[in-house]
Amino acid sequence: MPEGAELDERLARLAGSLEAEPDPGAVLDEIVAAAVDLVPGAEEASISLVVARRLVTSPHRTGELPGRVDAIQTQTGEGPVLDAAYDEQTVRVPDVRDERRWPEFARRAYDAGAGSMLSFQLYVQGDSVAALNLYNRRAGGFGEESEEVGLAFARHAAQALVGAHERGDLPLAVASRDLIGQAEGVLMERFRIDGDGAFRVLAQASRSTDRRLRDVAQELVSTGRLAVPPEA
Structure with a gap:
C-alpha cells in the first residue's frame, strides 16, 4: 500500500x-x-x-x-x-x-x-x-x-x-511504445528473460536514474548500454 x-x-x-x-x-x-x-x-x-x-x-x-x-x-x-x-x-x-x-x-x-x-x-x-x-x-x-x-x-x-x-500526437505515442518494445527485445535476448521481466528492468533503470522510460529505452537501442544493470 x-x-x-x-x-x-x-x-x-x-x-x-x-x-x-x-x-x-x-x-x-x-x-x-x-x-x-x-x-x-x-x-x-x-x-x-x-x-x-x-x-x-x-x-x-x-x-x-x-x-x-x-x-x-x-x-x-x-x-x-x-x-x-x-x-x-x-x-x-x-x-x-x-x-x-x-x-x-x-x-x-x-x-x-x-x-x-x-x-x-x-x-x-x-x-x-x-x-x-x-x-x-x-x-x-x-x-x-x-x-x-x-x-x-x-x-x-x-x-x-x-x-x-x-494535438494529433497519438501516432507519436504509439511510436514511443514501439521504441520501448525494441528495448525490451534487446533485454530479452541479452538476459534470457521474458517481456514482463524486460519491462521491469527498464522501469527499474528509469526510477534509479530519474530519467524518462523512453530515454532509457532510446539509449539502450542506440548504444547497447543500460543505465543500471538488472537486479539479480
Missing part, C-alpha cells in the same frame, strides 16, 4: 511531465509503470485504445498479459475494457474465473493468466476511446483502495491522452 506522501510525490511528478513532455507516449508509459508500483494489487497495467467498439489494443503496457487479454476482447467482442471504455467509468472483476458478465471472455482470459482486473474509463470521443487497466494473476487482487488510487492515475492518463488527441 503506498504511503500518502509517496503517492502525492509520484503524481506531482507525473503532472509536471504532462506539462513539459512533448512526447505523450513517454508520459503514458510512465503512468502505467507507476501504477504497477503504487496501486495496491497491480501486477501489470496498460492503457488500451478501442476503435469502433471492437478493436482493442494496448500500445502502452508493462508486459505481455495485457496484450493477450486485449486480443481476447477483440475476438469475443466483450470484456471489462469495452465496458469501462464505453458504458461505465470503473469496472472491477474480482475473480476472472467465475465472472458471469462475459463468459467466453472470462474463460479465455483466465487461461491466459488473468486472475482479477480493474478498468477505468479515460475518455470517449467518437470512435476514439481509451481505458486504464490493472491486472493481478490471482483472484481478489483489488480492493476499495485499489480503485481510489487507480482513479488518481486514470485522471492523469486521461489528461495526457486528451492532450495527445487534440
Whole structure:
C-alpha cells in the first residue's frame, strides 16, 4: 500500500511531465509503470485504445498479459475494457474465473493468466476511446483502495491522452511504445528473460536514474548500454 506522501510525490511528478513532455507516449508509459508500483494489487497495467467498439489494443503496457487479454476482447467482442471504455467509468472483476458478465471472455482470459482486473474509463470521443487497466494473476487482487488510487492515475492518463488527441500526437505515442518494445527485445535476448521481466528492468533503470522510460529505452537501442544493470 503506498504511503500518502509517496503517492502525492509520484503524481506531482507525473503532472509536471504532462506539462513539459512533448512526447505523450513517454508520459503514458510512465503512468502505467507507476501504477504497477503504487496501486495496491497491480501486477501489470496498460492503457488500451478501442476503435469502433471492437478493436482493442494496448500500445502502452508493462508486459505481455495485457496484450493477450486485449486480443481476447477483440475476438469475443466483450470484456471489462469495452465496458469501462464505453458504458461505465470503473469496472472491477474480482475473480476472472467465475465472472458471469462475459463468459467466453472470462474463460479465455483466465487461461491466459488473468486472475482479477480493474478498468477505468479515460475518455470517449467518437470512435476514439481509451481505458486504464490493472491486472493481478490471482483472484481478489483489488480492493476499495485499489480503485481510489487507480482513479488518481486514470485522471492523469486521461489528461495526457486528451492532450495527445487534440494535438494529433497519438501516432507519436504509439511510436514511443514501439521504441520501448525494441528495448525490451534487446533485454530479452541479452538476459534470457521474458517481456514482463524486460519491462521491469527498464522501469527499474528509469526510477534509479530519474530519467524518462523512453530515454532509457532510446539509449539502450542506440548504444547497447543500460543505465543500471538488472537486479539479480
